[in-house]
Amino acid sequence: MAAGGNPTAAGCLYVVATPIGHRDDLSQRAIATLRAVDVIACEDTRHSAVLLNGIGADGKRLALHDHNEDAASHGLIAQMLAGTRVALISDAGTPLVSDPGFRLVRAAAAAGVRVVPIPGPSALIAALSVAGLPTDRFSFEGFLPNRSGARRELLRGLRSDARTLVFYEARHRIVESLRDMRDELGAERAVVVARELTKTFETVLRGTLGEVLRSIESNPEQQLGEFVVMLAGIASVDHEQARLDEGARILKLLLAELPASRAVRLAAEISGAPKNALYKLVDG
16 A cells, blocks of 8 residues: 555554445455554444454444444543554445544544545535536535425525535434425526435435426425435626625614614624615614
């Protein structure tokens, strides 16, 4: 293996990407690393056992997840400082991308332990690569909040974002989340929904929010699996109107508490909308 990624190096943390579905996506470098390390920190040891057993990776397996990461990290750091080689994997894909691990990586780096990425599958990048949406600038928002009220509030804050917006979503929330996106961002906003990427029933649906939502609502099979939802950023021609809409929304809230001149000034600063246009709303 190349310098900087030698799995025989002592006292090192390897962040290893594993398949999101198709087993053949596991790289040769990842296989060699997982076979060579002393300890494999897994999000779920039972889930990862099939993969690890299949490639002959017999290092000690340790559970590291959201509920024990702080405590488990202390022990792993001590072991690595003593020369132990540790690999970090998640249930699927690249660790730390909406998965546990950042506390361990941060602590390892702070302790002077080498942290080496072993890149590979990522649902985020795989989805963007086939979406047909702009990828020069995008914002990964992870999972939306469970509750509709919080979800809608977050979406409102992204209404004027010009970047492609990317979300992960679970099967039991996909319809509700798409409905909230339609209501908050508009039924005509372009969306791509990628489901079960690299797996047997992989599908990629493209269209407007209204169209794709209707398609998923009408087909229970399209509500199963794991989802990546990608929304087109607001078109540049609509950007000024979006800023004015946001300014009007903020202005309405501020006018209940502040004099008109101060409310307009603050609304313009927060939203980027022109003051003269906001003053017209007050006068109107």
